[in-house]
Structures are given as C-alpha cells and as structure tokens.
Amino acid sequence: MGLEKQILFFFSALGAFNGFLLAAYFVFFSKKKNSDYFLGGLLFVISVRITKSIFLFFNDKIFDIFIQIGLSACLLIGVFLYFYIKASSDNDSKKIENKNKSTYWWIHVLLWLICISIFNYFYSYSENRLLWNYFVKMIYLQWFVYILLSAWELRNELKKLFTKNTKLSESQIWQVNIFFGVLCIWTAYVFGSYASYIVGALSFSFVFYILGLFWFLKRSNSTEVKNKISKDQQLHNLESNKEKATPKPIEKYANKKIDEQEANQLKTRIERIIAEEELFRDPNLKLPDLAEKINVLPHYLSQFLNDNLNKSFPLYINEHRIEAAKKLLLLNDSYTLEAIGYECGFNSKSTFFSTFKKITNYTPDSYKKKYKK
The missing domain is CATH 1.10.10.60 (Homeodomain-like)
Structure with missing residues (x-):
C-alpha cells in the first residue's frame, strides 16, 4: 500500500474508530436520556457501514458476510436519526407529544431487523450479488424517507436558519448539524459511487471532525466566559472585603x-x-x-x-x-x-x-x- 493510500486509510478509519467510541459513550456513560441512546445507536450503525466501506475499498477479498452486515446496518441509520430528532426536541408541547410517540421506536427497529434478517437468511450476499444490488437501492430509499421525516420534525428549526431575528438554541443547533451530517453521508454513498467508493467513509470523518471542532470551540468560548466571570468575581470579593474591613456597617x-x-x-x-x-x-x-x-x-x-x-x-x-x-x-x-x-x-x-x-x-x-x- 503506497503512502497516498496509507494516508487515505488512516483518516477514513480514524473517523469510524472514533464513531464507535462515541457511540459507546452515549449508550453507557451519558446522562441516560432517550436522545443519547438514539444518538449512540446512530453513530454505531454508521460506523459499521463506514468500516465495511473502508476495508472493502482497501481489500476487496474480505468476507462476504462482513459486506452483508455493513449494508444491512444502513436500514437503521435513518430510524435512529428520526427518533433522535424527536427525542431531543426543545418545545414543551412537542416534547410531550414526542415522548408518547417515541415509545413506539422499538416497533420501527424490530420491524426492520426482522426484514433484514429474513432477507439475509434466504439470500446471502455471496450467492445473490445481483439481487443485493437492487436491495441496496431499496435500503438507500428507506434511509432517505427517514431523512425526509426528520426534516419535517425539524421544519421550524430549519426555518430559523433563514430568519434573521430568531436564533437556534444549543440543542437545536446540534439537531440541525447532525441532520445535515447524515444527509451528507447519504449523498456521498448514493452519488459517490460515480467518483470513488471511499467518499462515503471520508465524508463521515469530515462531518465527525467538523462537529468535534464546533464542540471544542463552543467549550473554549464557554471556558473564557467562566474565567472572565471568575476574575470579576474575585475583584468584587476583594472590594467587598475592603468594605467589610471598615468600621461603618453596611x-x-x-x-x-x-x-x-x-x-x-x-x-x-x-x-x-x-x-x-x-x-x-x-x-x-x-x-x-x-x-x-x-x-x-x-x-x-x-x-x-x-x-x-x-x-x-x-x-x-x-x-x-x-x-x-x-x-x-x-x-x-x-x-x-x-x-x-x-x-x-x-x-x-x-x-x-x-x-x-x-x-x-x-x-x-x-x-x-x-x-x-
């Protein structure tokens, strides 16, 4: 493997590896909210799909079952995106409605798991590659339908992007960023085949690190504000101590x-x-x-x-x-x-x-x- 391919492999694989780590964090170590579980699931199934793309691009002799698992994971990407958007909604009345509806998330997940399990059992990838080519197109269509449903849930937030006098809250910003990130990855897989198969994996790494940079800059600004407040508070305390030192009661x-x-x-x-x-x-x-x-x-x-x-x-x-x-x-x-x-x-x-x-x-x-x- 040449240096160019080594660099390409490193950046694409690093995004998938970090995706698995972050998925584990949201599932096992976060605040135990429904939105965290859905986000963790979303990152996991995307990372599975990305990992399959990476190894297939650099080694086309990988096991067919590995390809089969990677393609099957796509059926849950749109599902987890949709229910993440619903569970992390900000609006009070919308949140109540979403929590009642989000209790049915397991029906969606179970339905698609049953469908993909039956298809995998009767039509293995190694023996039905032509059939799987058509099935993959159906998977991408299903993924896109859930993207449209997610866009409908985010319709008010998306309108705010083009309105000068309104601002998105912190959680709404994350919802919009993750939505466009998944849309970017879907676009890369659907249309990237005309350029290179690795485009999907690289797009995930790009989206992953853009979101990471956004989070880092936000934390840095937050730390600067806290430090400024802390310094001002110290000055205020010094002034208060000086005043308390005088005999005159205040x-x-x-x-x-x-x-x-x-x-x-x-x-x-x-x-x-x-x-x-x-x-x-x-x-x-x-x-x-x-x-x-x-x-x-x-x-x-x-x-x-x-x-x-x-x-x-x-x-x-x-x-x-x-x-x-x-x-x-x-x-x-x-x-x-x-x-x-x-x-x-x-x-x-x-x-x-x-x-x-x-x-x-x-x-x-x-x-x-x-x-x-």
Whole structure:
C-alpha cells in the first residue's frame, strides 16, 4: 500500500474508530436520556457501514458476510436519526407529544431487523450479488424517507436558519448539524459511487471532525466566559472585603437597587433564555450558570433577584419548574408523578412534592384532580 493510500486509510478509519467510541459513550456513560441512546445507536450503525466501506475499498477479498452486515446496518441509520430528532426536541408541547410517540421506536427497529434478517437468511450476499444490488437501492430509499421525516420534525428549526431575528438554541443547533451530517453521508454513498467508493467513509470523518471542532470551540468560548466571570468575581470579593474591613456597617447592595427599566430588560432576557433552553430542567443548575448564559456577573444577578424580585435563586427556578410540572399534570396522563418531578428538574420525589405544595398550596395529585376537569 503506497503512502497516498496509507494516508487515505488512516483518516477514513480514524473517523469510524472514533464513531464507535462515541457511540459507546452515549449508550453507557451519558446522562441516560432517550436522545443519547438514539444518538449512540446512530453513530454505531454508521460506523459499521463506514468500516465495511473502508476495508472493502482497501481489500476487496474480505468476507462476504462482513459486506452483508455493513449494508444491512444502513436500514437503521435513518430510524435512529428520526427518533433522535424527536427525542431531543426543545418545545414543551412537542416534547410531550414526542415522548408518547417515541415509545413506539422499538416497533420501527424490530420491524426492520426482522426484514433484514429474513432477507439475509434466504439470500446471502455471496450467492445473490445481483439481487443485493437492487436491495441496496431499496435500503438507500428507506434511509432517505427517514431523512425526509426528520426534516419535517425539524421544519421550524430549519426555518430559523433563514430568519434573521430568531436564533437556534444549543440543542437545536446540534439537531440541525447532525441532520445535515447524515444527509451528507447519504449523498456521498448514493452519488459517490460515480467518483470513488471511499467518499462515503471520508465524508463521515469530515462531518465527525467538523462537529468535534464546533464542540471544542463552543467549550473554549464557554471556558473564557467562566474565567472572565471568575476574575470579576474575585475583584468584587476583594472590594467587598475592603468594605467589610471598615468600621461603618453596611447593608447588602445598599442603595444599589437596579432601576426599573434596566430590571425589566434583564427580566426579559432571563425569561427568554430559560424558556428557549429549558434551563430549569437541569437539577444541578446554579446561579453562576444562569449568569453565564445571560452574560452578567453572578452578584449582579443575585442583586436583581433579591432586591427587585424579592426572591432567592432556588425559589425563582423552582417556580419555573412548577409551571412546567403543571402543564405535564394537565396535558399528559402517561407520566407518573415521580417522573414529572424528574422531568421538570427536581432531583427527588420528596423535593418535588414539598416544593409544589409550598408554591401552589396543593399536592400534585390534588392539583391534577381539581384542574383536570
């Protein structure tokens, strides 16, 4: 194998290898959400298909069963893409609908597994290569149908790409990027055969590292913001310590209440970012996390909540969690009360019940019985 082919093999194989590692991470080590499982499954079946392409390109004497497995994996790529998009939806009402529908994902997976198993059993690749050529075209058609279904699920997000005054949330950006990545890989396999068979594998590596670069740059920007906030916080603490060292007693934020116009603008920004990214669903959300999102110092946000809204940060976030819980209680009958609590950001059933009673004067069950009518 010449140097040119060695380089080609390295970059194409590296993408497939990293795809397997990332698939294992999402399945076994992530936050255990449905969207993570679907994304892990998507990466796995794509990596299987890519691996088959790589070895077939560089060694056309590989076992036929290996080719058969690689082609069969394509039947699940579109399925996992579609259900990943559905499970990672941002919209509240859409999320409720998606979770009810996404419970049927196993029917899709089982149906296609049965079909491919029957076909593999009666028509092996080694003895029916001509038939498999037609079958592969059907597989690519099925893959494309699920891409269209995924595009329909993403129709609102795709519209935002061409609208100047609207922005995509972080999770929506990932959905759109992964969608176009899979579309790129499908295009490479369908039309790449006119150029070179390895185009599909290289396209996956290209998409994989573009997404990795996007994630790295985002993390770098996030770290810079956190470092800036940390430095500003240290300066603020030094100034506060100097003030505390003087004998004159002072009050917290004395005479520094944020004026009404500025407070209203800040409140609008906070409400918008919380609604768009559903930050309250994170049970580990802290005040500095929200401050970073709206690009203000933590002590400034604390001042606004305490002096202008007369609320602590935990109470403010819990009110948003309770509002989301109310919607689930009235709109969805398939969730248990405990599941609703976890879905809305509470880390235990007891905390959810006590907070709900404190804010609404009802238990979740009594609230549902009264207002469901």
